Amino acid sequence: MLEGINLSLVDWSRAQFALTAMYHWIFVPLTLGLAIIIAIMETLYVKTGNPEWKRITKFWMTLFGINFAVGIATGIILEFEFGTNWSNYSWFVGDIFGAPLAIEGILAFFMESTFIAIMFFGWNKVSKGFHLTATWLTAIGANLSALWILVANAWMQKPVGMVFNPDTARMEMTNFWDVLFSPMAVHKFLHTTSSSFVLAAIFVIGVSAWYILKGRHVVMARKSIVVAAIFGILASLYTVMTGDSSARDIAHYQPMKFASFEGLYNGSEGAGLVALGLISQNVADPTNENLKDFTVKIEIPNVLSYMAFLNWNAFVPGVNDLIKGNEKYGVMGAIDKITRGKLAIEKLKAYKNAKKAHQLALADSLKTEIMSPDFQKNYFKYFGYGYISDPHTLVPSIPLSFYSFHIMVVLGMYFIFFFLMALYYTLKGKIHKKRSFLRIAIFTIPLAYLASQAGWVLAEAGRQPWVIQDLMPTMAAVTKISTGAVQVTFWLFAIIFTTLLIAELKIMMRQIKIGPKSEGGTN
Amino acid sequence: MIKYLKKIYLFYLEGFTTMPRWGKQVWLVILIKLFVMFVILKIFFFPNFLNTNFKTDVDRSNHVLENLTDINK
Numbered sequence: 152m153l154e155g156i157n158l159s160l161v162d163w164s165r166a167q168f169a170l171t172a173m174y175h176w177i178f179v180p181l182t183l184g185l186a187i188i189i190a191i192m193e194t195l196y197v198k199t200g201n202p203e204w205k206r207i208t209k210f211w212m213t214l215f216g217i218n219f220a221v222g223i224a225t226g227i228i229l230e231f232e233f234g235t236n237w238s239n240y241s242w243f244v245g246d247i248f249g250a251p252l253a254i255e256g257i258l259a260f261f262m263e264s265t266f267i268a269i270m271f272f273g274w275n276k277v278s279k280g281f282h283l284t285a286t287w288l289t290a291i292g293a294n295l296s297a298l299w300i301l302v303a304n305a306w307m308q309k310p311v312g313m314v315f316n317p318d319t320a321r322m323e324m325t326n327f328w329d330v331l332f333s334p335m336a337v338h339k340f341l342h343t344t345s346s347s348f349v350l351a352a353i354f355v356i357g358v359s360a361w362y363i364l365k366g367r368h369v370v371m372a373r374k375s376i377v378v379a380a381i382f383g384i385l386a387s388l389y390t391v392m393t394g395d396s397s398a399r400d401i402a403h404y405q406p407m408k409f410a411s412f413e414g415l416y417n418g419s420e421g422a423g424l425v426a427l428g429l430i431s432q433n434v435a436d437p438t439n440e441n442l443k444d445f446t447v448k449i450e451i452p453n454v455l456s457y458m459a460f461l462n463w464n465a466f467v468p469g470v471n472d473l474i475k476g477n478e479k480y481g482v483m484g485a486i487d488k489i490t491r492g493k494l495a496i497e498k499l500k501a502y503k504n505a506k507k508a509h510q511l512a513l514a515d516s517l518k519t520e521i522m523s524p525d526f527q528k529n530y531f532k533y534f535g536y537g538y539i540s541d542p543h544t545l546v547p548s549i550p551l552s553f554y555s556f557h558i559m560v561v562l563g564m565y566f567i568f569f570f571l572m573a574l575y576y577t578l579k580g581k582i583h584k585k586r587s588f589l590r591i592a593i594f595t596i597p598l599a600y601l602a603s604q605a606g607w608v609l610a611e612a613g614r615q616p617w618v619i620q621d622l623m624p625t626m627a628a629v630t631k632i633s634t635g636a637v638q639v640t641f642w643l644f645a646i647i648f649t650t651l652l653i654a655e656l657k658i659m660m661r662q663i664k665i666g667p668k669s670e671g672g673t674n
Numbered sequence: 675m676i677k678y679l680k681k682i683y684l685f686y687l688e689g690f691t692t693m694p695r696w697g698k699q700v701w702l703v704i705l706i707k708l709f710v711m712f713v714i715l716k717i718f719f720f721p722n723f724l725n726t727n728f729k730t731d732v733d734r735s736n737h738v739l740e741n742l743t744d745i746n747k
Contacts, residue, residue, distance in 0.1 A: 213696060217696060220700035220704050221703055221704075223704065224704075224711065225707075227711060228711060231711075231715060232720070234725070235719075235721060238722075238738075241724075242724055242735075242738045243738065268686065271697075272685060272686065317739075318735065319731070320735045320738040320739040320742060321735070496742070496745060499739070499742070499743050500743035500744075503740075503743055537745060636719075639719070640720070643715075643719065651703070655703075658696055658700060
């Protein structure tokens with residue numbers, strides 16, 4: 152099969168998936184975070200009875216509604232792509248993904264659709280308490296529906312709770328709770344949602360800053376900044392904590408991704424963290440042209456070891472250790488894994504052929520061997536390595552991983568500082584005088600999206616060549632269809648999503664210019 | 675029960691009829707998007723490869739198994 156798959160088909164299929172996923176992710180984080188901020192604002196309205204809070208809530212609810220409506224269902228296109236472009240993969244994982252995605256669909260439909268209607272249509276028609284409950288349930292429902300897709304994604308990064316069925320060629324779930332509560336899934340969910348809260352808080356502050364600069368709706372803007380800044384500080388700190396846990400998961404389960412995003416070529420004890428760095432075009436290691444030298448780097452000693460294993464002197468394997476192996480530290484080399492993977496594939500092939508030839512005794516004995524714990528642990532675990540011919544292709548793009556990780560982290564740190572400044576200036580009553588800061592606040596909105604997208608680039612491009620870690624490389628997942636068809640749909644999506652984005656921005660900008668409606672409060 | 679359902683119906687009806695301009699615009703975006711996705715993209719550009727080309731799950735399994743085991747060493 153693999154000789155029939157050309158790289159341009161794989162690359163175009165990947166580009167198409169990346170395009171749809173990244174566009175989809177423009178809409179999602181704002182929905183997740185803004186829903187919570189609105190719920191907090193409405194809680195303040197119900198607690199204080201101040202109509203200004205109602206007006207504020209209704210205004211941000213309008214922007215939430217526009218973003219939610221334009222973004223809704225854009226993720227379904229990813230499911231179309233699974234069936235068309237990634238048929239081997241979708242069949243292979245169908246049993247694992249079926250349950251989480253079905254729960255997501257039911258939750259999204261019933262919780263969000265029902266309570267969103269009450270949120271928008273229910274003002275003055277249902278009691279304040281009931282309306283507030285609907286708003287909170289919308290926010291919780293939106294975040295819970297994100298949980299299931301993130302559980303599915305986490306499973307691809309660290310497959311757990313399943314067994315391979317050689318008769319159906321599918322991974323079958325053996326323990327739903329292992330899949331749901333795998334550390335990778337829990338940390339991914341918490342990190343993704345908390346970072347989305349950060350993005351939404353920046354959005355609220357940025358839009359409020361524009362009002363203050365224009366001298367319009369200043370009271371609403373200041374109140375919004377206080378809520379968003381406090382929420383943003385808490386969410387940012389939580390994002391740091393969950394990011395730290397996620398990094399440890401990666402160090403344990405995806406050591407090549409970990410080494411790549413830190414540009415760690417040769418492992419060491421007490422490894423240093425590259426806080427900032429620039430990668431040059433010069434090759435650092437003549438045996439591997441993927442490893443480029445650093446033009447400049449600022450390294451903090453021992454921190455990487457602590458980040459990975461909570462031990463200042465722990466050994467962190469580098470790219471070369473993972474390729475060549477390191478006996479001293481018990482790191483298995485790529486050649487060994489490739490040999491085991493090929494043996495696993497050969498056994499599966501022998502089983503398939505024995506079944507086809509009706510050699511039932513041989514087929515039974517091969518199936519028993521394949522399903523044995525020893526084979527699963529020592530051979531099937533490396534199944535995907537059997538497709539790899541050059542160990543160097545196990546290294547993802549180091550500049551892409553390195554820069555996406557560092558952009559995300561540096562911006563994350565900047566956001567904490569930004570929230571603190573916004574809160575300080577507002578509480579001191581100086582925010583309207585800090586016009587440079589207000590302008591920076593507006594330009595921080597795209598930076599929040601950049602950080603959010605960078606996180607996903609790291610998660611997805613950083614795990615290449617795997618679509619399912621160690622079990623299925625991307626090239627084995629793709630459907631053998633014409634590259635031209637994928638190119639056509641790539642450009643089709645580019646046009647459709649860009650149109651949607653322009654539509655959202657136009658409708659949203661108009662609503663921002665109109666501003667909140669008068670609700671008996673004063674400005 | 676019927677009274678309750680009627681109440682819900684009227685709730686939605688009033689909500690949609692008194693919807694502001696931006697609400698109508700986003701509903702238009704939603705409807706166009708769903709039409710493009712499910713009527714154009716799904717039918718003409720994104721047929722499910724395994725469902726279209728194979729009749730039974732056994733055929734699909736065999737095809738994927740063939741793909742997974744036929745590697746160029």
